[in-house]
Amino acid sequence: MIGRIEGRLLEKQPPEVLIDVNGIGYEIQMPMTSFYQLPAVGENVAVYTHFVVREDAQLLFGFADKMERELFRELIKANGVGPKLGLTILSGMSAGQFLISVQNEDVSALVSLPGIGKKTAERLVVELKDRLAKFGKQQTVPMPVDVDAKFMNTIVPVNDAREEAQSALIALGYKPAQASKLVESVYQDGMGSESLIREALKAAL
Known part of the structure; x- marks a missing residue:
């Protein structure tokens, strides 16, 4: 079991990252709530991981802290919830928000995902x-993570930012038309892809 990875962040393509550990690059999928907390490309990073072995693939899922990883593990034990859906749930709402929704039996909040x-x-x-x-x-x-101001000020070509945000939403389970509509509904001049994804996910709730 691979429980934690620490190394240099090589790539960030939400919801996936590539981390170099002594010359070996680990591809790791992360919920957006954890993704927002990553440092800039080239800096060192440490993430807690959950390793999934399937007949056709070996997958690593990464989390900013142990709490979120443990919640993910509880989620995928539930009937009908696989790793991809677990990732989607923890991207659409923070671990704290999900816990509150379950404890309050707020079905409507969960259905929005x-x-x-x-x-x-x-x-x-x-x-x-x-x-x-x-x-x-x-x-x-x-609890909900605020995006650092540097994301709001990141200069990203408009088309690239929108396309990256739409691709991330599609990877998280949204239909292409829905992803496009969400991105367009929240886009403002100067927004980077990460802040755009975050606002789109908030708009979906």
Whole structure:
């Protein structure tokens, strides 16, 4: 099991990153709430990871802290929730927001996420409410992350920023038309792709 990776951040293409560890590049998929906390390309970074082995692939999922990783592990234990949907859930809302939605049985908040219908949302509440109670007792529940001002000021070509944001949303489960509509609805001059993705995900809720 690969539980943590530390090295130099080589690439950031949401929701995936490439981290160099002693000459070996690890491709890691991350929920956007963790992605926003990454340093600039070229800097050192450490992420907690969850390793998934399938017949056709070996996948690494990365998280900014242990809490988010543990919540991801609880999510993928739920009936009908695989790693991709778990990633989507933790991209559309923070770990703290998800915990609150489950504890309050707020099905409508969960249904707003791509890939989650009413039945799936209701099942998540039933399956996870008791199991996630332990997280509420801890003091370090991650809450919504504010994007650093540097992301808002990053100069990115308009087309590149929009295309990157749309690609990220599609990778997280949104349909192309929906991804395009969300991006266009929140785009403002000068927005970088990361802040654009964040605002689009907020608009989807």
